[in-house]
Amino acid sequence: MTISTFLKTSAAIIAVSGFATSAMAQNVEVLHWWTSGGEAAAVGVLKDDLATKGFGWDDMPIAGGGGSDAMTVLRARVVAGDAPTAAQMLGFDIKDWAGTTGKLGNLNAVAERDGWDAVIPEALQEFSKYDGVWIAAPVNVHSTNWVWINKSALDAVGGKAPESWDELIVVLDAMKANGITPLAHGGQAWQDATIFDAVVMGIGADFYQAAFIDLDPAALGGADMVKAFERMAKLRSYVDDNFSGRDWNLASAMVIEGTAGMQMMGDWAKGEFLKAGQVPGEDFICIRFPGTQGKVTFNSDQFVMFDQGGASEAQLAMAASVMDPVFQSAFNVVKGSVPARTDVPNTDFDDCGKKGMADFAEANANGGLYGSMAHGHANPAAIKNAIYDVVTAHFNGEYDSVTAAAELVDAVEIAR
Ligand code: GAL
Numbered sequence: 001m002t003i004s005t006f007l008k009t010s011a012a013i014i015a016v017s018g019f020a021t022s023a024m025a026q027n028v029e030v031l032h033w034w035t036s037g038g039e040a041a042a043v044g045v046l047k048d049d050l051a052t053k054g055f056g057w058d059d060m061p062i063a064g065g066g067g068s069d070a071m072t073v074l075r076a077r078v079v080a081g082d083a084p085t086a087a088q089m090l091g092f093d094i095k096d097w098a099g100t101t102g103k104l105g106n107l108n109a110v111a112e113r114d115g116w117d118a119v120i121p122e123a124l125q126e127f128s129k130y131d132g133v134w135i136a137a138p139v140n141v142h143s144t145n146w147v148w149i150n151k152s153a154l155d156a157v158g159g160k161a162p163e164s165w166d167e168l169i170v171v172l173d174a175m176k177a178n179g180i181t182p183l184a185h186g187g188q189a190w191q192d193a194t195i196f197d198a199v200v201m202g203i204g205a206d207f208y209q210a211a212f213i214d215l216d217p218a219a220l221g222g223a224d225m226v227k228a229f230e231r232m233a234k235l236r237s238y239v240d241d242n243f244s245g246r247d248w249n250l251a252s253a254m255v256i257e258g259t260a261g262m263q264m265m266g267d268w269a270k271g272e273f274l275k276a277g278q279v280p281g282e283d284f285i286c287i288r289f290p291g292t293q294g295k296v297t298f299n300s301d302q303f304v305m306f307d308q309g310g311a312s313e314a315q316l317a318m319a320a321s322v323m324d325p326v327f328q329s330a331f332n333v334v335k336g337s338v339p340a341r342t343d344v345p346n347t348d349f350d351d352c353g354k355k356g357m358a359d360f361a362e363a364n365a366n367g368g369l370y371g372s373m374a375h376g377h378a379n380p381a382a383i384k385n386a387i388y389d390v391v392t393a394h395f396n397g398e399y400d401s402v403t404a405a406a407e408l409v410d411a412v413e414i415a416r
Helices: 003-017 037-052 065-079 091-100 108-114 122-128 151-155 165-177 189-203 205-213 223-236 248-257 269-275 313-322 325-335 351-366 381-395 401-415
Strands: 026-032 055-061 086-090 146-150 181-183 260-264 284-288 296-299 301-305 369-371
Touching (some): 026 065, 037 055, 037 313, 055 313, 086 091, 091 301, 091 381, 108 313, 122 301, 146 248, 146 269, 165 181, 165 260, 189 205, 189 260, 189 381, 205 369, 223 401, 248 260, 284 351, 296 351, 301 313, 313 325, 381 401
Parallel strands (some): 181 260
Antiparallel strands (some): 086 301
16 A cells, blocks of 8 residues: 555544544553653653543653664564554654655544644644645654753853853863863764754854755865864863763763763753753753854654554544643653644743743744754754764764765765
């Protein structure tokens, strides 16, 4: 069955079966990579929400930030004919699954009933729809150009949050002089790439667009890219000796404990600070990566549903639940992300969340929204992984910055 036939067929099945969220003795098996303390707390919000509607939760967690390992397991399960009910998925992976497998369910009936078109920004719909059909329910919007700073460590170096690259270096140097690890980082390819998102955006939004979205060889291999790699090498000098392989949430813990000054990480990191009982503005502060103010490199966690001979009641109820405005507030308050819907009040969000919501709305209105390369919203996985390889090889000292820029051009060309 082709994707379009399947989409039409499942739409018809949904239409006749109805999808009231009445209590049903059904479970949803959900594959996801939300395994850190803060992430697990957010999963708890979703699980509890579904329980109130009568649906049980079969957990399928696959550890590994950024979700690469989860995608490998998912592919194996689908190939074996054992797809989960639903899976967390990002950006271009959703498009790939929709386009090549024909196994994603059609959510149009619930999307139309609940008016998703009017409340989900176009930038997200780009990944939630395929051939005009809703095939994913966006639960949030994260962004990667954030820095999380220990407040006491910042106060100890003068208390002023850096607003430019030069100010950032002054703060990092001062933290180093104070005897702490200036930059908490985990040496994993996706984490290196997450910093690279922000560093490239810090050089310029047009440059980010040309390099990561348009894949222009002149941008990928030019002087600005050499400068971006030089900045990565500079940041590398503020990382401790044990960074290799460290999980991102352990790097967050270093900032929470004050053994490190800051972490450059997407806003899922906030979930760790909150889980540890920390308060924004008091224990930690959140800033946009210096030089990227007004720009948002976003990624959106979405749930896709797998064909179960037509979408099941549980799948439709789950899709409706994750899109419920009350749920989107409750979930994202804990997760560190902002709602995927534009009509959710910011009342329950802390100051970082309010800033995240305002930044997203402003960027969405002013063309300042860019898909995150590191988190699969700029390119298909093959290109993303090719960029990862070069960024990590450079971060680990295998290439100097000029060589890395040249390698980037070649790696992207081969992957295309
Ligand atoms: C991102 C995902 C977030 C968070 C993070 C670290 O790709 O969008 O929800 O889970 O990975 O695991």
